[in-house]
Amino acid sequence: MNGVDPWAFMRDLAGRLEHMTDRAEIERALDDLEYLMEVLDPELQEPAYQLNERLRAKLEQSGR
Secondary structure, three states, X not given: OOOOOHHHHHHHHHHHHOOOOOHHHHHHXXXXXXXXXXXXXXXXXXXXXHHHHHHHHHHHXXXX
């Protein structure tokens, strides 16, 4: 994710979240977000954690 604008990435992901239904798509989004979280500035940590929680809830809704 080198060269990625973290705000733009999270904004885009949050905008797509409501329409995500495929478990694999949700898992890919979680993987991408978790990778991004490792290099985020501290000011972006809280919004990233909130988005992570929303993705995990969506993953739970998709069933196991």
